[in-house]
Amino acid sequence: MLFPHAFPRLHVITDTAPGVDTVATVHAALAAGAPLIQVRPNERDTDRAAYDLALHIAELCARYDATCLVNDLLHVALAVGAHGAHVGADDLPVDAARRVLGPAAILGGTCRDPDAARAAQRAGASYLGVGPAHPTSTKDGLPDPLGVWGIRSVAAAVDIPVVAIGGITPGRVPALLAAGAHGVAVVGAISRAADPAAATRDFLDALPGDKPAGAAR
């Protein structure tokens, strides 16, 4: 599928934590103008459960003219007609993922240092997810936060967009953009906000160019 927009700066990642209404949160973020949703199924989900979630969210994204990516599960990304996928160290390598998805798909790769970033760019990544920028409790087992300096060192090493992830809040966005990040990926600051739509708008206000994609079709 062809990439429909200029590359989005706000990546809203689904949250399957207990107590979160995953689809309702995504819907609120889309209605508030989120330009991209990354479906990140729970690692314990069956393929069928991951497919059902991704299909539902891909359909919502289509209604809002938003980009839909699927984390890790390339077969699910293809099966639901997503625009692309995101892979990291425990997933298929970027070059293999590119062969699976084809040349037109959006493909993100997680990188934490400049050498890995250059390698992912050479291997066919469309963008890089770089983190954790700041401390986060959303994902276990991460290395120490890179900080703004770490984001800057990766962004300086590549030509493709760098999307900072990990502990991102609207107040942290300006320093990350100044460090060369193209955008940010967010879980908790939107999904666990009292008002996910208002939180989405706060991020969009902090990011240049990511204007609301428009009302639902």
Ligand SMILES: Cc1ncc(COP(=O)(O)OP(=O)(O)O)c(N)n1
């Ligand atoms: C935009 C973005 N950046 C990084 C990640 C993390 O991917 P990965 O390292 O494969 O970890 P999991 O998300 O699969 O647990 C991401 N998903 N998105």
Ligand SMILES: Cc1nc(C(=O)O)sc1CCOP(=O)(O)O
């Ligand atoms: C899924 C994920 N990957 C990360 C990485 O650094 O690779 S940080 C992260 C979780 C981000 O969640 P929050 O916005 O709630 O901090």
Ligand SMILES: [Mg+2]
């Ligand atoms: Mg992964």
